[in-house]
Amino acid sequence: MGAPSRDPGEPLAGHAVMNTADVDEAQHVVTEVYVRHELDSLGGRPLDARLNxxxxxxxxxxxxxYGANASLDLPPLESCYHVNLTLSGNTRVTRRGGRDHAIxxxxxxxxxxxxxxxxTVTWTPEATQFAMKFNRGPLEEHLGSLLGRPIHDPLDFDVTMDLTTGPGAALLAAVRFLQTEMDRPGGIAEAPLARAQLETYVMTALLHGVPHQYTEALHAPVGEDRPALVRRAVDYIEAHAADAFTVPQLARHLGVSTRTLQVSFARNVGVSPSEYVRDVRLARVHADLVAASPSDTSVTERAAAWGFLHQGRFSEQYRRKYGQLPSQTLRQG
Structure with a gap:
C-alpha cells in the first residue's frame, strides 16, 4: 500500500522524514528521531503517518x-524530556502506572x-501534535542558569499544561514562532546563533509554562543579588574550570576562609563550592562530547582535560546528571 500524500502547507513540510502507512516503519523512524517505544495501530488498521x-x-x-487510532508504550526516557503540544484531535497520556493521567x-x-x-500515549485519528524532545543536559543547565545554581535532580513536570492562557499560551506561541522561522526561506535555519537563541527562548517558555518542583523558585520575585563573594567565586570557577585548584586555594584567591566560602555557597547557591565546580566541569565535558566525532575523540581524554581522572567515578557522576553514559553522548553527538 502506497504512503499517503503530504500536505505542503503543514508545519515543517520542508523537513519531512516520514510518510508511511506501515506501523513497523513508523515505529522505527519515530524511535530513531525521539526515543524507543512500542507502537500499535488499534485494530491493525494502516496508518496515515507523517513526521516533519x-x-x-x-x-x-x-x-x-499518525492518522489512525494509535497507541504508544514508552519506557523511561532516561536522557530527555518529551513534550507534546496537541494541535488537533485528542490524546490520552498516562504516567506512573496511571497515577498521572491527562486527556x-x-x-x-x-x-x-x-x-x-x-x-503511554494514545492518539485519535484526527490528532496532530508538535512533538518535542529536550535533551536533559541543556534544559537542566538552562534552568540552573535562570536560578543561579546547579540542578541535580530530574525535573518533575506536571503531566499536562493549559495552552490557552498565561505561560502555557506563551509556550505554544514560542514553538509556533520557531516552527515558522524554520519554514521561512532565509530564516533562522540559516543563522545558527539566532536559532540557538530562539531554541533557548523555547526552553525558557517550557520551564515557565509547565509546573515543576522549581517553579516557585523560578517565579519568585527578584530579591537581593548574590553576595559579591559568591559572584566572584562563580566567575573564577567558570573562567578556570580547566585548571587544577582546590576549594581552599579558591578561598585564598578570594581572600576568605574556606569555611566562609562554603557557608556562603550553601546559603546562596544551594550546593558546596566543590559540587559547583564538578557540575561546571561535567557541563564542559558534555558540550565537548556533543560536538565531537566518535572517530577521533576519547571520552577518557575529554574527561581528563576537565579534571576527571577517576573514570569510574566520572562515568557515574555523568550518568546521574545526564541520564546516560558519556560514551552514549559521544555516539549520539
Whole structure:
C-alpha cells in the first residue's frame, strides 16, 4: 500500500522524514528521531503517518501525525524530556502506572513525558501534535542558569499544561514562532546563533509554562543579588574550570576562609563550592562530547582535560546528571 500524500502547507513540510502507512516503519523512524517505544495501530488498521522535524543539540521539534487510532508504550526516557503540544484531535497520556493521567485537546492542552517514568500515549485519528524532545543536559543547565545554581535532580513536570492562557499560551506561541522561522526561506535555519537563541527562548517558555518542583523558585520575585563573594567565586570557577585548584586555594584567591566560602555557597547557591565546580566541569565535558566525532575523540581524554581522572567515578557522576553514559553522548553527538 502506497504512503499517503503530504500536505505542503503543514508545519515543517520542508523537513519531512516520514510518510508511511506501515506501523513497523513508523515505529522505527519515530524511535530513531525521539526515543524507543512500542507502537500499535488499534485494530491493525494502516496508518496515515507523517513526521516533519528539525533537531539540534538542545531540542528536536517535530510535527507528528499518525492518522489512525494509535497507541504508544514508552519506557523511561532516561536522557530527555518529551513534550507534546496537541494541535488537533485528542490524546490520552498516562504516567506512573496511571497515577498521572491527562486527556489533551487540540489547541488547548499538551503533555510532558519524563526521563524517569514509564508512559503511554494514545492518539485519535484526527490528532496532530508538535512533538518535542529536550535533551536533559541543556534544559537542566538552562534552568540552573535562570536560578543561579546547579540542578541535580530530574525535573518533575506536571503531566499536562493549559495552552490557552498565561505561560502555557506563551509556550505554544514560542514553538509556533520557531516552527515558522524554520519554514521561512532565509530564516533562522540559516543563522545558527539566532536559532540557538530562539531554541533557548523555547526552553525558557517550557520551564515557565509547565509546573515543576522549581517553579516557585523560578517565579519568585527578584530579591537581593548574590553576595559579591559568591559572584566572584562563580566567575573564577567558570573562567578556570580547566585548571587544577582546590576549594581552599579558591578561598585564598578570594581572600576568605574556606569555611566562609562554603557557608556562603550553601546559603546562596544551594550546593558546596566543590559540587559547583564538578557540575561546571561535567557541563564542559558534555558540550565537548556533543560536538565531537566518535572517530577521533576519547571520552577518557575529554574527561581528563576537565579534571576527571577517576573514570569510574566520572562515568557515574555523568550518568546521574545526564541520564546516560558519556560514551552514549559521544555516539549520539
Amino acid at each position: 522535524c528539525v533537531a539540534s543539540e538542545r531540542m528536536t521539534l517535530g510535527y507528528l501525525v 489533551t485537546a487540540g489547541g488547548r492542552s499538551g503533555a510532558v513525558l519524563l526521563p524517569t517514568e514509564h508512559s
